[in-house]
Amino acid sequence: MxxxxxxxxxxxxxxxxxxxxxxxxxxxxxxxxxxxxxxxxxxxxxxxxxxxxxxxxxxxxxxxxxxxxxxxxxxxxxxxxxxxxxxxxxxxxxxxxxxxxxxxxxxxxxxxxxxxxRPPEIPSPIFAMGNVTFEAGSRRATVGGNTFTIPARESELLEVFLKRGGKVLAHDVLDAVVFGGKHDHSSNAIEVYVHRLRRLLAEAGADVEIHTIRGVGYLMKPGMAARATAQA
CATH class of the missing domain: 3.40.50.2300 (Response regulator)
Known part of the structure; x- marks a missing residue:
């Protein structure tokens, strides 16, 4: 020892x-x-x-x-x-x-x-893009290393966006993640939660952006600031 x-x-x-x-x-x-x-x-x-x-x-x-x-x-x-x-x-x-x-x-x-x-702990997976990270086990989100508070629904969205890393996510996929396939919510609920997540990330200083892909779904990718840093 x-x-x-x-x-x-x-x-x-x-x-x-x-x-x-x-x-x-x-x-x-x-x-x-x-x-x-x-x-x-x-x-x-x-x-x-x-x-x-x-x-x-x-x-x-x-x-x-x-x-x-x-x-x-x-x-x-x-x-x-x-x-x-x-x-x-x-x-x-x-x-x-x-x-x-x-x-x-x-x-x-x-x-x-x-x-x-104690038996060795299995680390929780950590998903990241730009200066945003999300630890699946603790549900801890950070921007630039600083923890920021995020409600449960928005937390589910953030995890799947980071996990799928730069892929377009269809509306029904996000609906299944956030609401588990249930249909007891309004038809624009995902749009509302995506809007809230955008606002939370922007207020926290995140350098990622969530883009609306008309008729398909949403895409999270590094913003202009993150791309400029990566190219410097």
Missing amino acids: RVLIIEDSRELAGLIGHALKRAGMDVDFVGLADEARLAVQAVQYSAIVLDLGLPDADGFAVLDQLRKRHDPTPVLILSSRSALGDRVNGLDRGASDYMIKPFAMAELIARLRALMQ
């Missing part, structure tokens, strides 16, 4: 490492986010202990990069940030556990052991 400790305090990292080694674990230390990125690319760890207050980046950036790579390594956030919002944010972004400093070393060891005994 090899554990990576990402902690900028050498003293605290040393104390944690000594305790984990006594518990039978191998330990590596890094104090910067950039060092952490290199370490996880070189070694498959059994678990990671992650501090959020790193000198060169927020620890959440390290977590985000891991999960974007579909790396299922258990991550235990160990932070002095005790606010409920921070804890919820950490778990929503893919952390396996969250502990607040100060902490009991015995509890940290017990939680790490529990994480490493």
Whole structure:
């Protein structure tokens, strides 16, 4: 069992490492986010202990990069940030556990052991176009890396648009996705939800566009800004 400790305090990292080694674990230390990125690319760890207050980046950036790579390594956030919002944010972004400093070393060891005994998680598929991503499992949508709120119906539309990547989607296909083939809604319901999705994406700064293909359906593709960036 090899554990990576990402902690900028050498003293605290040393104390944690000594305790984990006594518990039978191998330990590596890094104090910067950039060092952490290199370490996880070189070694498959059994678990990671992650501090959020790193000198060169927020620890959440390290977590985000891991999960974007579909790396299922258990991550235990160990932070002095005790606010409920921070804890919820950490778990929503893919952390396996969250502990607040100060902490009991015995509890940290017990939680790490529990994480490493779990069967490996199967990463949820992530669909993307331009600066828009959608994680199917958590139903989390982002624009430019920032999470934005999207209602359930619009969320279903966004997922299928991104999943089908640049293909024209017929009206009846979208109807089946959003309403499950039921016919208890108005005939223009899809048009209404597509309009709402367009507005939500535009307000969030998305660089994709949804085009109406007359008599056929709809097409999502990168907008002019995204194409200009790709050609630069």
